[in-house]
Amino acid sequence: MVVKISDNILSPLGSTTADNYLAVKSGRSALMLHESDNPAVAPYYASLVPEDMLTVEGDYSKFERMCIQSIEAALQQSTIDIASPRVLFIVSTTKGNVHLLAKGAGEGRILLGETAKAIATHFGNEVEPVVVSNACISGLCAQIEAMRLIECGQYDNVVVVGADVQSPFIISGFQSLKALSDGACRPFDAERRGLNLGEAAATIIYGRKEKAEVGEWVIRSGAVRNDANHISGPSRTGEGSYLALRKVLEDVDVNDIAFVNAHGTATLYNDEMESIAIERAGLVDVPVGSLKGYYGHTMGAAGILETLISMRAVEDRTVLGTRGFNTLGVSHPIRVQKENGITDKSTFIKLISGFGGCNAAAAFNYVN
């Protein structure tokens, strides 16, 4: 089976997974109002990584420095030989170094494969890296890909790193779609008015074990499905999310699930769609939460960061509250967790969806 070897989260809330978890558990958020000197960008609420948190030096972009710093921290807790030809790097990102376009770049590290190569090379790894760029679900797809490649024996370890850096390109785009909230986002709430963007890098290193030991995390199963409905709007039947959940639940007993960590971006349509999918999948009695009120939408990092915070929560026998949520504002009766609660269950489901009609779900199991 495929188990988590080590991990890291680098975000405005801290530079370790432990610090991030404690910050979230105590209700902290880095969402605040920012202004840009770019005329295409109106003031916006976001959670941004300050420069003074970054320790990596050299000829790297902010995106690359965040990835490298997060991977370095994860590696410090493991004994894997990172330079081995049996170790693959998978980078999860939507826009990588897109800010370079403003400087007219057309080659080099504007290309996602080149930036991934620079990151792998920094660690002396010569295996050709893979970039998963599957919109907002990239971070969960990258983990599912890692699980499959390890299971079928292609690699012994996969380093999955996800990140995105906010730039006028991304912020102006979301503003043009009228998708951003003018305050801190409110997932699943009746008053929700859109999402917030966020920055983070998150790393998870996977490896193979004959048998998982007490205290280890197993990635049990994962599925990716398309809505086949619309390129930028979620399905009205929650089709892809429902099908992904249904597939993952083949291997999981619903009674063992501590919670569903949803995408919960706080846009009207996403949260409504998820409520439909969760109900259709028979999970109305399972607590549902979103971490977007703490971090905003961290895009390429989201699927990894939210998986890691969920793992810590299960270890801590906690169902985290959904910051920004007050009154249920979706039409299907899902159990959104408002305040922190307790659980004695050891499995959780990560659910995520994105542009292009893509959706993914995965089940993670803590051995205790």
Add this chain to the structure above:
Amino acid sequence: MINHWVKIEKDKVVVDGKQIEIELSESESLLNTIYKNKIGDYPKFYKMDPLCKLGFVASELLLDAEGRREEEWGEKRGVVLFNASSSLADDRNYQKTIEGDDVFPSPSLFVYTLPNVVTGEICIRNHYYGESNFMVLRGLDVEKMSQILNATFADTCTESLVTGWVDCQSEKEYSALMFIVERGSFDEAELSKL
């Protein structure tokens, strides 16, 4: 076995090894000409960015060659594509709308600034509810693509994949090599020969 495959380059289209005759004109791009002559019933095509146009046209020719369009595919078929340029062609077009004196960020260009939107377009057209994914590599790396395609069949619902390389640097610089892979029959050596 790769039974069906499509290759599109600058001014050349090959389906299952046979070059297709396309009458090129000065006023119309190759992709628009193929759309008009061979497809024609999907006006949404004209709204697509260059990467989606390329992937859409390649998938249409491929699926016509396969000749199984009437089947109910549901979750059985996935769409997994690769390239090196991500959505760079549309990224450049969107970037122009946020630069200079006349700033007007375009939502219709922004929605195409993700490479996986092309997988969504193909799923919508063909009612495919299976896996959709997009991966970026530094080049058309047959070994890596083969590893990933074989691993994708770990999902027991997936019986076949519309897959391949769909790279678009600009309206004029692009290449596609798209093919269909059935469960249990994929051979890396065969892909190397295409």
